[in-house]
Amino acid sequence: MRLAALRCASSGTVDVKVPLNFWCGDRVKIKDVSTTEPVYEPATGRVLCELELCGSLEVNQAVQAAQSAYQAWSRMSGMERAHIMIEAARIIENRREDIAEIEVVNNGKSITEARMDVDSARLCIEYYAGVASTLAGQHIQLPGGSFAYTRREPLGVCVGIGAWNYPFQIAAWKSAPALACGNSMVFKPSPVTPVTAVMLAEIYAKAGTPEGLFNIVQGGQETGSLLCHHPDVAKVSFTGSVPTGKKIMEMCSKGVKQVTLELGGKSPLLIFEDSDLGNAVKGALMANFLSQGQVCSNGTRVFVQRQMLPEFLEEVVRRTKDIEIGDPLLESTRMGALVSRPHLDRVLGYVEQARKEGAKVLCGGEPFVPLDPKLRGGYYMTPCVLGDCTDDMTCVKEEIFGPVMSVLSFETEEEALLRANNSALGLAAGVFTSDVKRAHRVVEHLKAGSCFINNYNITPVEVPFGGFKMSGIGRENGQVTVEHYTQMKTVFVEMGDVDSLF
Numbered sequence: 444m445r446l447a448a449l450r451c452a453s454s455g456t457v458d459v460k461v462p463l464n465f466w467c468g469d470r471v472k473i474k475d476v477s478t479t480e481p482v483y484e485p486a487t488g489r490v491l492c493e494l495e496l497c498g499s500l501e502v503n504q505a506v507q508a509a510q511s512a513y514q515a516w517s518r519m520s521g522m523e524r525a526h527i528m529i530e531a532a533r534i535i536e537n538r539r540e541d542i543a544e545i546e547v548v549n550n551g552k553s554i555t556e557a558r559m560d561v562d563s564a565r566l567c568i569e570y571y572a573g574v575a576s577t578l579a580g581q582h583i584q585l586p587g588g589s590f591a592y593t594r595r596e597p598l599g600v601c602v603g604i605g606a607w608n609y610p611f612q613i614a615a616w617k618s619a620p621a622l623a624c625g626n627s628m629v630f631k632p633s634p635v636t637p638v639t640a641v642m643l644a645e646i647y648a649k650a651g652t653p654e655g656l657f658n659i660v661q662g663g664q665e666t667g668s669l670l671c672h673h674p675d676v677a678k679v680s681f682t683g684s685v686p687t688g689k690k691i692m693e694m695c696s697k698g699v700k701q702v703t704l705e706l707g708g709k710s711p712l713l714i715f716e717d718s719d720l721g722n723a724v725k726g727a728l729m730a731n732f733l734s735q736g737q738v739c740s741n742g743t744r745v746f747v748q749r750q751m752l753p754e755f756l757e758e759v760v761r762r763t764k765d766i767e768i769g770d771p772l773l774e775s776t777r778m779g780a781l782v783s784r785p786h787l788d789r790v791l792g793y794v795e796q797a798r799k800e801g802a803k804v805l806c807g808g809e810p811f812v813p814l815d816p817k818l819r820g821g822y823y824m825t826p827c828v829l830g831d832c833t834d835d836m837t838c839v840k841e842e843i844f845g846p847v848m849s850v851l852s853f854e855t856e857e858e859a860l861l862r863a864n865n866s867a868l869g870l871a872a873g874v875f876t877s878d879v880k881r882a883h884r885v886v887e888h889l890k891a892g893s894c895f896i897n898n899y900n901i902t903p904v905e906v907p908f909g910g911f912k913m914s915g916i917g918r919e920n921g922q923v924t925v926e927h928y929t930q931m932k933t934v935f936v937e938m939g940d941v942d943s944l945f
């Protein structure tokens with residue numbers, strides 16, 4: 444099978460002509476397309492392609508393909524599945540640069556970050572290839588030589604629905620555990636970033652998965668809703684906003700389907716006065732400015748202990764002003780374009796609102812127009828640090844999902860914990876301190892699913908990732924995911940006679 448070529452030389456030169464839907468092992472051009480939607484290149488504002496959206500006919504075809512592949516795949520041993528997944532990981536490694544470049548063109552993040560995302564996707568598939576061969580049940584002894592055993596069985600056709608901030612990585616983080624456990628998958632990327640998930644589908648097919656094992660249907664909420672309601676779908680794993688997550692859960696409840704929900708956050712980062720200043724500042728930058736600030740786990744409420752505040756602010760503002768913004772395909776660029784014009788306007792609106800509510804804009808928060816004429820229509824802004832923030836401000840309460848750091852000050856550990864936990868969300872949290880006892884004590888009290896001590900926003904694939912409270916249900920990555928993509932069967936075996944009461 445030939446992989447569709449989409450090489451790009453520089454921003455502003457790519458047109459996506461290949462179909463972006465994929466089932467039965469191939470890219471599919473929809474017959475009689477009724478709805479299309481433009482897809483943009485954030486770096487330039489150009490239209491990359493018109494996306495063909497799937498309706499019920501196409502969703503049915505994809506689910507049927509997944510059902511038939513499931514029959515073959517679920518009967519293979521874990522080791523057999525592992526071999527194929529390792530081959531998929533090898534192909535990703537060979538195509539790393541292609542995938543990363545196309546991710547940049549469709550998402551706007553810097554090439555340096557896109558390469559890290561592709562590496563995370565590959566590592567995730569390698570990790571779950573290893574897990575596939577270790578799936579096992581339990582043996583339980585019963586009286587009289589009788590016994591019971593448990594089997595971990597796959598669920599069937601699983602659906603993945605992705606957000607636009609990590610398009611290729613999310614597709615891998617969902618498909619790798621699902622496939623390792625013997626399921627098949629229909630994946631729906633965000634219609635804003637539809638281009639790279641289909642590259643993953645081609646790669647799995649080329650690696651030797653049965654035709655229809657991993658399929659892509661393109662579309663927005665209508666297509667997503669068709670998937671959630673489909674009677675042949677066993678589970679939905681969703682990454683996106685809290686309001687959509689609630690709808691997904693509601694739709695899945697109709698069919699009593701399992702859900703994994705990876706939702707939004709408004710995570711706190713606590714910096715104590717005994718922290719190493721350099722590391723605390725680097726941590727705060729990593730917690731706020733990766734992917735133009737469009738990261739679910741970002742630590743956007745930066746609480747700094749009063750005595751350290753002046754030196755922290757001076758250093759964090761200095762380093763934020765130094766961030767090189769521009770063409771995301773250039774090696775020197777550290778911050779690319781936000782994902783869309785409406786999203787950029789929304790983020791700039793939050794900065795304006797913060798100003799009105801009394802926050803001090805210490806740097807950034809303005810639209811940015813690069814000198815290169817081809818980038819003038821792109822969606823850029825300068826990364827922003829807001830000082831004098833208070834807990835009641837909109838910028839401190841709501842997920843902005845852009846490069847905007849809100850800095851707050853605190854006096855005591857107890858006060859910082861109370862304020863940090865005062866949120867309906869609980870995806871992540873961080874603490875910087877050189878006091879090891881304080882670090883663990885604080886983390887014990889933080890109401891968040893993913894906590895970092897003296898670092899922020901690292902997500903090794905062998906470590907579970909996910910949220911408390913309204914930030915989600917279930918986990919991605921790590922061993923625990925096996926529980927989310929399998930169901931347990933218990934088998935009782937009688938070795939004696941039936942002891943009947945009748």
Ligand SMILES: NC(=O)c1ccc[n+]([C@@H]2O[C@H](COP(=O)([O-])OP(=O)(O)OC[C@H]3O[C@@H](n4cnc5c(N)ncnc54)[C@H](O)[C@@H]3O)[C@@H](O)[C@H]2O)c1
Binds near residue numbers: 682683691
């Ligand atoms: N916790 C995590 O792991 C994680 C990771 C990345 C992003 N996010 C969150 O995602 C959000 C940003 O992403 P977004 O704007 O793409 O989110 P979104 O909720 O708008 O959309 C996410 C996906 O859901 C689909 N969708 C929308 N309505 C639907 C419906 N009614 N039925 C089925 N599918 C539907 C969209 O087409 C898209 O594919 C942020 O809140 C961010 O925090 C969370």
Ligand SMILES: C[N+](C)(C)CCCC=O
Binds near residue numbers: 608609739900901902
């Ligand atoms: C930035 N990380 C560390 C890759 C986390 C991505 C998870 C979701 O946005």
